Amino acid sequence: MSAENCAVEIRNLFHTYPGGVEALKGLSLKVPLNSKTALLGPNGAGKTTLILHLNGIFLPQKGEVFVLGRRVSRKTEKWLKAKVGLVFQNPDDQLFAPTVWEDVAFGPLNMGLKRDEVEIRVEEALKQVEAFELRDRAPYMLSWGQKKRAAIAGVLAMDPEIIVLDEPWAYLDPLGQEQIGDILNGLHEKGKTIIMVTHDVDFAAQWADWVIIMRDGILVAEGEPSLLTDEEVVSRGGLRCPLITRLFKEGGLMEKEIPYRLDQGVQILRNLLGGCRKS
Amino acid sequence: MRAYSSTESSGTFLYRWDPRVKIVALFVYLVFSLSVERIMSLLLSWGLILLLALWGRISLGEFVRRMPWLLWFGGFLLIFYPFLVPGKEMFAVSCGPVYAAASFEGLYKGIVLLLRLAVSLSVLTVIMISTGPGKIFMALEGLRMPAVFLRTAEFTLRYIYICTDELRTMFTARKARGFKPAKSFFNAFTMNTLSHLIGMLFLRTYSRGERIYTAMLSRGYTGEIISLSSFKARSSDYLMGILISAVGAAVFFLDKGAL
Ligand SMILES: Nc1ncnc2c1ncn2[C@@H]1O[C@H](COP(=O)(O)OP(=O)(O)OP(=O)(O)O)[C@@H](O)[C@H]1O
Numbered sequence: 001m002s003a004e005n006c007a008v009e010i011r012n013l014f015h016t017y018p019g020g021v022e023a024l025k026g027l028s029l030k031v032p033l034n035s036k037t038a039l040l041g042p043n044g045a046g047k048t049t050l051i052l053h054l055n056g057i058f059l060p061q062k063g064e065v066f067v068l069g070r071r072v073s074r075k076t077e078k079w080l081k082a083k084v085g086l087v088f089q090n091p092d093d094q095l096f097a098p099t100v101w102e103d104v105a106f107g108p109l110n111m112g113l114k115r116d117e118v119e120i121r122v123e124e125a126l127k128q129v130e131a132f133e134l135r136d137r138a139p140y141m142l143s144w145g146q147k148k149r150a151a152i153a154g155v156l157a158m159d160p161e162i163i164v165l166d167e168p169w170a171y172l173d174p175l176g177q178e179q180i181g182d183i184l185n186g187l188h189e190k191g192k193t194i195i196m197v198t199h200d201v202d203f204a205a206q207w208a209d210w211v212i213i214m215r216d217g218i219l220v221a222e223g224e225p226s227l228l229t230d231e232e233v234v235s236r237g238g239l240r241c242p243l244i245t246r247l248f249k250e251g252g253l254m255e256k257e258i259p260y261r262l263d264q265g266v267q268i269l270r271n272l273l274g275g276c277r278k279s
Numbered sequence: 280m281r282a283y284s285s286t287e288s289s290g291t292f293l294y295r296w297d298p299r300v301k302i303v304a305l306f307v308y309l310v311f312s313l314s315v316e317r318i319m320s321l322l323l324s325w326g327l328i329l330l331l332a333l334w335g336r337i338s339l340g341e342f343v344r345r346m347p348w349l350l351w352f353g354g355f356l357l358i359f360y361p362f363l364v365p366g367k368e369m370f371a372v373s374c375g376p377v378y379a380a381a382s383f384e385g386l387y388k389g390i391v392l393l394l395r396l397a398v399s400l401s402v403l404t405v406i407m408i409s410t411g412p413g414k415i416f417m418a419l420e421g422l423r424m425p426a427v428f429l430r431t432a433e434f435t436l437r438y439i440y441i442c443t444d445e446l447r448t449m450f451t452a453r454k455a456r457g458f459k460p461a462k463s464f465f466n467a468f469t470m471n472t473l474s475h476l477i478g479m480l481f482l483r484t485y486s487r488g489e490r491i492y493t494a495m496l497s498r499g500y501t502g503e504i505i506s507l508s509s510f511k512a513r514s515s516d517y518l519m520g521i522l523i524s525a526v527g528a529a530v531f532f533l534d535k536g537a538l
């Protein structure tokens with residue numbers, strides 16, 4: 001993967017918070033262009049700190065960040081904010097305007113777009129997340145799922161190339177999760193790069209086509225989701241293997257090509273049981 | 280704004296009234312009402328505002344719910360003003376060496392202040408209920424209010440919600456672990472818990488505020504909020520505005536004995 005095919009490349013990045021907590025300690029990683037990347041790591045691994053670097057909220061104290069091939073510095077700040085959209089963990093932190101409509105319009109207006117363009121974008125973004133009927137409501141009075149969708153719309157309206165979501169599943173019910181999963185898949189099909197921060201290994205295995213594991217501010221592993229079947233790697237990352245993998249491993253059912261997605265597991269079981277079922 | 284106009288057709292005229300004209304007209308009315316001195320005139324201008332609210336189908340419940348302030352403050356005025364203003368003695372309270380006399384002039388002043396407060400709050404409540412926070416800010420912007428004031432007010436509003444939200448969840452969390460505020464406010468444990476709660480509230484709203492600011496930066500905020508405000512006032516909007524201002528003026532001149 002050369003720098004041109006990377007949505008994001010990080011080289012030897014350090015970040016120390018005031019007060020002396022070293023959140024990133026020489027992190028290096030790559031996110032392929034137009035991938036569905038899951039960024040995994042235990043609590044305190046530095047995931048949130050990392051994504052704040054992707055959109056220029058934090059500039060590298062030491063090390064380098066490249067986004068879409070460009071080196072991030074103070075000069076790229078404005079460009080960066082239009083290219084990388086961050087959806088924060090808690091929508092209450094993100095929604096601040098008196099109405100949903102105004103909140104979604106906030107980003108496009110900051111980009112200096114013309115009024116007509118802003119209106120079109122806001123409408124499209126709200127429709128994309130099925131929140132258009134909420135446009136006149138006050139964000140702090142919405143349900144969690146509605147807030148989450150409004151927050152995503154606020155980022156979509158800026159039409160970024162890369163969309164980063166911090167723990168989008170937190171507190172969402174299964175239907176809400178599915179709904180947001182569908183929205184993200186739709187965006188991926190349109191050529192966007194999606195980076196999702198999560199602790200949920202099962203979800204990552206199911207959804208992602210690229211996986212990054214970090215812990216204590218450094219990279220543990222990156223690669224295809226099949227690396228989640230490697231128990232040694234996964235436990236170094238402070239995580240567990242996906243349930244499907246454990247089923248086959250602990251059951252001693254497979255030696256190699258251990259499945260990590262539901263459909264793979266089902267396929268293998270079908271093959272194994274195929275003979276019995278017919279008879 | 281397109282997105283707004285689609286929902287604007289609902290409600291009575293008071294709700295549909297161009298918010299800029301509404302704010303200016305009611306403000307003019309308020310200035311006139313606050314300049315009258317006789318109790319009868321104040322009662323009249325208060326009554327007229329209540330009539331306006333009634334005509335605009337503002338729900339009585341909502342109207343009253345936003346007024347508990349009035350009782351607190353008003354009660355305070357009525358009780359203390361007679362003692363603060365010297366004049367013809369109404370009655371006196373003596374308690375040991377302390378001797379306080381209530382005056383008729385003080386009572387009169389108290390009632391006048393109470394009524395002024397009532398008129399002001401009623402006007403504000405009518406504006407608030409029939410316009411909604413989002414459009415009020417846009418309207419004020421349309422009226423060329425300095426952006427700094429508006430942003431500050433907007434953020435205050437936002438932060439009040441955050442504060443009460445944080446406070447409610449923290450209080451619930453304490454109650455869930457068996458905390459029951461004692462009957463007396465001066466109970467040591469209750470005091471202690473409550474003061475911790477308030478301390479935490481400051482810290483939490485502070486870090487919350489920081490996170491909100493970060494989120495705003497990430498969407499390209501540079502310190503300047505750009506907004507799209509556009510309202511279209513029709514002639515009926517202006518007519519209504521003139522009418523309300525004229526009624527306010529009429530009450531004023533009536534009070535001065537000019538009518
Ligand atoms: N504002 C801050 N000030 C000081 N230290 C901080 C701050 N934010 C985070 N940290 C510290 O930096 C480290 C990394 O935190 P970060 O929030 O990036 O982790 P995370 O991987 O996002 O964790 P989680 O999964 O719990 O969200 C932690 O040790 C944390 O205590």
Ligand SMILES: [Mg+2]
Nearest residue numbers: 047048089166
């Ligand atoms: Mg985090």
